Amino acid sequence: MALSSMTGFARTQGALGPQTWVWEARSVNGKGLDIRLRLPPGGDALDQPARRAVAERFKRGSISLGLTMTSDDQEQAYRVNEPLLKKLLAVTRELAMDGVDRPRMDGLLGLRGVLEPVGQAEEEGVREAREAAQLRSLEATLDALALARSEEGGRLAGVLAGHLEVLEDLRAQAANAEALRPDMVRARLRRQMADLLEAAPDALPEERLAQELALLAVKADIREELDRLGAHLEGARELLTRGEAMGRRLEFLSQELNREANTLCSKSSDVALTRIGLDMKAVIDQFREQILNIE
Structure with a gap:
């Protein structure tokens, strides 16, 4: 087994039906294994499998892993998660009483989970097939990252x-x-x-x-x-x-x-x-x- 560095980068693309996605992985020095995962709304089911896949391949390094998704479906729309937004507004009011400036509304809407995609209900089989394809893309991304770290290690x-x-x-x-x-x-x-x-x-x-x-x-x-x-x-x-x-x-x-x-x-x-x-x-x-x- 070749000596491996802790620095590297990898990027892969995937698609299934109208959905396309990109995995990006960056790795830098770290005393242990630190995994930072960024998933789009609705991708929570990928969290634990992705973390396990990283831990199986790497022992050390600070690894940032992100998934971005796009859709060719022109009917895709979004709605505001009103309960979450109300909680955030309540927090901002409390902070304002302590002299902290209130955030802008566009900043609040940009927080994860405040805006949710809506549209036709996705069948469970379609969702599972997409998640399985995304995990296969993740495997390819991590293989590429391991190769990059190995080359740098050489x-x-x-x-x-x-x-x-x-x-x-x-x-x-x-x-x-x-x-x-x-x-x-x-x-x-x-x-x-x-x-x-x-x-x-x-x-x-x-x-x-x-x-x-x-x-x-x-x-x-x-x-x-x-x-x-x-x-x-x-x-x-x-x-x-x-x-x-x-x-x-x-x-x-x-x-x-x-x-x-x-x-x-x-x-x-x-x-x-x-x-x-x-x-x-x-x-x-x-x-x-x-x-x-x-x-």
């Missing part, structure tokens, strides 16, 4: 793989840095111990000196950080090849990568090694920004 997978290659190269540079050569480490430890002794020649007992030397040696050793960086990079590459809904796992790995890069910078006492750590952090930030688009 592009992002290439970008993310490029970031991982850069991070692997930086890790190799850090592992081969001159500051990590044994002779350089020993020389640096000697200088640091000499500084300690010069600062307090009689105040540090032998045990304290041994402790300070051990602490300096641990601080100078970044091999564990480099090993963990390598393991996290390998895990990220594996997730990219597996595809599926891996956005949250990649987000977790990016946090771990950033933690190791921070530790490397804090331990480093060499300018070149610090620069490598800062370059890592910059690439990890770019990696994390792209992951926000992954399902």
